Amino acid sequence: MPHAVPIGVVTISDRASRGEYADLGGPAIELCLGRILATPWRPERRLVPDEREQIEAALRGLADLDGCPLIVTTGGTGPAPRDVTPEATEAVCDRLLPGFGELMRAVSLRSVPTAILSRQMAGTRGHSLIVNLPGKPAAIAECLEAVFPAIPYCIDLLGGPRLETNPDACIAFRPKAG
Protein backbone atom coordinates (compact mmCIF):
# COMPACT_ATOMS: atom_id res chain seq x y z
CA MET A 1 0.00 0.00 0.00
CA PRO A 2 2.17 2.90 -1.23
CA HIS A 3 -0.04 5.67 0.21
CA ALA A 4 -0.68 4.01 3.56
CA VAL A 5 0.29 6.22 6.50
CA PRO A 6 3.31 4.74 8.33
CA ILE A 7 2.75 4.33 12.05
CA GLY A 8 5.60 3.38 14.37
CA VAL A 9 4.91 0.34 16.57
CA VAL A 10 7.76 -0.02 19.07
CA THR A 11 8.04 -2.87 21.57
CA ILE A 12 10.55 -2.24 24.34
CA SER A 13 11.26 -5.49 26.16
CA ASP A 14 14.47 -7.22 27.18
CA ARG A 15 12.96 -10.70 27.00
CA ALA A 16 10.92 -10.28 23.82
CA SER A 17 13.96 -8.75 22.09
CA ARG A 18 16.05 -11.79 23.14
CA GLY A 19 13.34 -14.15 21.88
CA GLU A 20 12.61 -15.47 25.40
CA TYR A 21 8.94 -14.83 24.83
CA ALA A 22 6.89 -13.89 21.81
CA ASP A 23 6.14 -10.19 21.52
CA LEU A 24 2.44 -9.76 22.26
CA GLY A 25 2.66 -5.99 22.68
CA GLY A 26 3.37 -4.94 19.08
CA PRO A 27 0.57 -7.13 17.67
CA ALA A 28 -1.84 -5.78 20.33
CA ILE A 29 -1.06 -2.20 19.23
CA GLU A 30 -1.63 -3.15 15.59
CA LEU A 31 -4.92 -4.88 16.39
CA CYS A 32 -6.14 -1.80 18.24
CA LEU A 33 -5.04 0.61 15.48
CA GLY A 34 -6.69 -1.67 12.92
CA ARG A 35 -10.01 -1.36 14.76
CA ILE A 36 -9.74 2.41 15.21
CA LEU A 37 -8.31 3.72 11.94
CA ALA A 38 -10.34 4.09 8.75
CA THR A 39 -7.45 5.76 6.91
CA PRO A 40 -5.13 3.21 5.25
CA TRP A 41 -1.99 2.75 7.36
CA ARG A 42 0.92 0.36 7.73
CA PRO A 43 3.02 -0.53 10.77
CA GLU A 44 6.72 0.31 10.97
CA ARG A 45 7.74 -2.28 13.55
CA ARG A 46 10.67 -2.10 15.95
CA LEU A 47 11.59 -4.48 18.79
CA VAL A 48 14.32 -3.18 21.10
CA PRO A 49 15.64 -4.03 24.59
CA ASP A 50 15.29 -1.65 27.53
CA GLU A 51 18.37 0.32 26.46
CA ARG A 52 17.98 4.07 26.28
CA GLU A 53 20.23 4.59 23.26
CA GLN A 54 18.46 1.92 21.22
CA ILE A 55 15.03 3.29 22.14
CA GLU A 56 16.07 6.84 21.21
CA ALA A 57 17.55 5.65 17.92
CA ALA A 58 14.35 3.79 17.04
CA LEU A 59 12.18 6.81 17.87
CA ARG A 60 14.40 9.25 15.94
CA GLY A 61 14.48 6.98 12.91
CA LEU A 62 10.72 6.46 12.85
CA ALA A 63 10.09 10.21 13.16
CA ASP A 64 12.84 11.64 10.97
CA LEU A 65 13.52 8.94 8.35
CA ASP A 66 10.29 6.94 8.14
CA GLY A 67 8.05 10.02 8.54
CA CYS A 68 5.63 8.41 11.00
CA PRO A 69 3.04 10.97 12.18
CA LEU A 70 2.28 8.65 15.12
CA ILE A 71 4.67 6.40 17.05
CA VAL A 72 3.27 4.13 19.77
CA THR A 73 5.59 2.37 22.22
CA THR A 74 4.89 -0.41 24.73
CA GLY A 75 6.98 -1.35 27.75
CA GLY A 76 9.65 0.11 29.97
CA THR A 77 7.51 2.78 31.65
CA GLY A 78 7.66 1.51 35.25
CA PRO A 79 9.99 2.25 38.17
CA ALA A 80 12.41 -0.69 37.71
CA PRO A 81 16.04 0.31 37.09
CA ARG A 82 15.94 -0.88 33.47
CA ASP A 83 12.68 0.98 32.68
CA VAL A 84 13.90 3.96 30.64
CA THR A 85 11.24 4.50 27.97
CA PRO A 86 10.01 7.83 29.44
CA GLU A 87 13.60 9.13 29.67
CA ALA A 88 14.25 8.14 26.04
CA THR A 89 10.96 9.69 24.93
CA GLU A 90 11.65 12.94 26.74
CA ALA A 91 15.17 13.08 25.27
CA VAL A 92 13.94 12.89 21.67
CA CYS A 93 10.86 15.10 22.04
CA ASP A 94 10.68 18.84 21.37
CA ARG A 95 7.66 19.16 23.64
CA LEU A 96 5.78 16.99 26.13
CA LEU A 97 2.01 16.49 26.30
CA PRO A 98 1.37 15.56 29.96
CA GLY A 99 -2.37 15.11 29.47
CA PHE A 100 -1.83 11.78 27.68
CA GLY A 101 -0.10 10.14 30.65
CA GLU A 102 -2.57 11.66 33.09
CA LEU A 103 -5.58 10.29 31.22
CA MET A 104 -4.08 6.84 30.58
CA ARG A 105 -3.17 6.42 34.25
CA ALA A 106 -6.63 7.57 35.34
CA VAL A 107 -8.34 5.08 33.03
CA SER A 108 -5.96 2.23 33.99
CA LEU A 109 -6.53 2.91 37.67
CA ARG A 110 -10.07 1.61 37.25
CA SER A 111 -8.55 -1.83 36.47
CA VAL A 112 -5.33 -1.98 38.52
CA PRO A 113 -4.03 0.03 41.50
CA THR A 114 -0.51 -0.37 40.10
CA ALA A 115 -1.46 1.93 37.19
CA ILE A 116 0.21 4.73 39.14
CA LEU A 117 3.55 2.94 38.71
CA SER A 118 3.60 3.73 34.99
CA ARG A 119 5.48 6.90 34.02
CA GLN A 120 4.05 6.67 30.49
CA MET A 121 4.08 9.98 28.64
CA ALA A 122 3.65 11.52 25.22
CA GLY A 123 5.36 14.25 23.29
CA THR A 124 6.10 15.65 19.88
CA ARG A 125 9.19 15.45 17.72
CA GLY A 126 8.82 17.60 14.61
CA HIS A 127 5.66 16.39 12.85
CA SER A 128 5.45 13.18 14.93
CA LEU A 129 3.46 12.37 18.05
CA ILE A 130 5.04 9.74 20.34
CA VAL A 131 2.80 7.93 22.85
CA ASN A 132 4.05 5.49 25.53
CA LEU A 133 1.92 2.55 26.69
CA PRO A 134 2.72 0.12 29.54
CA GLY A 135 4.25 -3.28 28.75
CA LYS A 136 1.34 -5.44 29.87
CA PRO A 137 -0.41 -6.43 26.65
CA ALA A 138 -3.80 -6.04 28.41
CA ALA A 139 -3.02 -2.36 29.04
CA ILE A 140 -2.63 -1.52 25.38
CA ALA A 141 -6.22 -1.24 24.14
CA GLU A 142 -7.34 0.32 27.41
CA CYS A 143 -4.79 3.14 27.17
CA LEU A 144 -4.80 3.69 23.41
CA GLU A 145 -8.60 3.79 23.16
CA ALA A 146 -8.72 6.36 25.98
CA VAL A 147 -6.45 8.89 24.28
CA PHE A 148 -7.14 8.20 20.61
CA PRO A 149 -10.09 10.64 20.25
CA ALA A 150 -7.54 13.50 20.62
CA ILE A 151 -4.83 12.00 18.39
CA PRO A 152 -6.12 12.90 14.89
CA TYR A 153 -6.50 16.57 15.82
CA CYS A 154 -3.07 16.57 17.46
CA ILE A 155 -1.60 15.23 14.21
CA ASP A 156 -3.53 17.91 12.25
CA LEU A 157 -1.90 20.55 14.47
CA LEU A 158 1.55 19.03 13.86
CA GLY A 159 1.01 19.29 10.08
CA GLY A 160 0.61 15.56 9.54
CA PRO A 161 -1.87 13.62 7.39
CA ARG A 162 -5.59 13.73 8.18
CA LEU A 163 -6.47 10.52 10.04
CA GLU A 164 -10.06 9.28 9.92
CA THR A 165 -11.43 6.82 12.46
CA ASN A 166 -14.10 4.10 12.43
CA PRO A 167 -16.91 5.69 14.47
CA ASP A 168 -17.92 2.37 16.01
CA ALA A 169 -14.42 2.10 17.58
CA CYS A 170 -13.45 5.74 18.15
CA ILE A 171 -14.94 9.15 17.49
CA ALA A 172 -12.15 11.58 16.74
CA PHE A 173 -12.77 15.03 18.18
CA ARG A 174 -11.87 18.03 16.04
CA PRO A 175 -12.93 21.37 17.53
CA LYS A 176 -14.93 23.47 15.09
CA ALA A 177 -13.28 26.64 13.88
CA GLY A 178 -14.53 29.96 15.32
Ligand SMILES: Nc1ncnc2c1ncn2[C@@H]1O[C@H](COP(=O)(O)OP(=O)(O)OP(=O)(O)O)[C@@H](O)[C@H]1O
Ligand atom coordinates in the same frame (compact mmCIF):
# COMPACT_ATOMS: atom_id res chain seq x y z
N1 LIG B 1 6.17 -7.36 24.52
C1 LIG B 1 5.63 -8.20 25.41
N2 LIG B 1 5.03 -9.34 25.00
C2 LIG B 1 4.45 -10.17 25.91
N3 LIG B 1 4.39 -9.92 27.22
C3 LIG B 1 4.96 -8.80 27.67
C4 LIG B 1 5.61 -7.90 26.79
N4 LIG B 1 6.10 -6.87 27.52
C5 LIG B 1 5.77 -7.15 28.78
N5 LIG B 1 5.08 -8.30 28.88
C6 LIG B 1 4.53 -8.89 30.09
O1 LIG B 1 4.17 -7.86 31.00
C7 LIG B 1 4.97 -7.92 32.16
C8 LIG B 1 5.35 -6.52 32.62
O2 LIG B 1 5.99 -5.81 31.57
P1 LIG B 1 7.40 -5.07 31.79
O3 LIG B 1 7.58 -4.08 30.67
O4 LIG B 1 7.47 -4.52 33.19
O5 LIG B 1 8.40 -6.24 31.55
P2 LIG B 1 9.72 -6.55 32.30
O6 LIG B 1 9.37 -7.32 33.54
O7 LIG B 1 10.53 -5.30 32.43
O8 LIG B 1 10.42 -7.56 31.30
P3 LIG B 1 10.90 -7.45 29.78
O9 LIG B 1 11.54 -6.10 29.56
O10 LIG B 1 11.90 -8.55 29.66
O11 LIG B 1 9.68 -7.66 28.92
C9 LIG B 1 6.18 -8.79 31.78
O12 LIG B 1 6.74 -9.40 32.90
C10 LIG B 1 5.54 -9.76 30.80
O13 LIG B 1 4.84 -10.79 31.49
Ligand SMILES: Nc1nc2c(c(=O)[nH]1)N[C@H]1C(S)=C(S)[C@@H](COP(=O)(O)O)O[C@H]1N2
Ligand atom coordinates in the same frame (compact mmCIF):
# COMPACT_ATOMS: atom_id res chain seq x y z
N1 LIG C 1 -4.01 -0.48 32.02
C1 LIG C 1 -2.96 -0.96 32.71
N2 LIG C 1 -2.00 -0.11 33.08
C2 LIG C 1 -0.93 -0.57 33.77
C3 LIG C 1 -0.81 -1.94 34.10
C4 LIG C 1 -1.85 -2.82 33.69
O1 LIG C 1 -1.83 -4.03 33.93
N3 LIG C 1 -2.91 -2.28 33.00
N4 LIG C 1 0.28 -2.37 34.81
C5 LIG C 1 0.94 -1.39 35.65
C6 LIG C 1 2.21 -1.88 36.17
S1 LIG C 1 2.13 -3.26 37.16
C7 LIG C 1 3.40 -1.26 35.93
S2 LIG C 1 4.82 -1.75 36.73
C8 LIG C 1 3.47 -0.09 35.05
C9 LIG C 1 4.70 -0.02 34.16
O2 LIG C 1 4.73 -1.10 33.26
P1 LIG C 1 5.86 -1.24 32.17
O3 LIG C 1 7.18 -1.10 32.85
O4 LIG C 1 5.62 -2.61 31.62
O5 LIG C 1 5.67 -0.19 31.12
O6 LIG C 1 2.29 0.00 34.24
C10 LIG C 1 1.11 -0.04 34.99
N5 LIG C 1 0.01 0.32 34.15
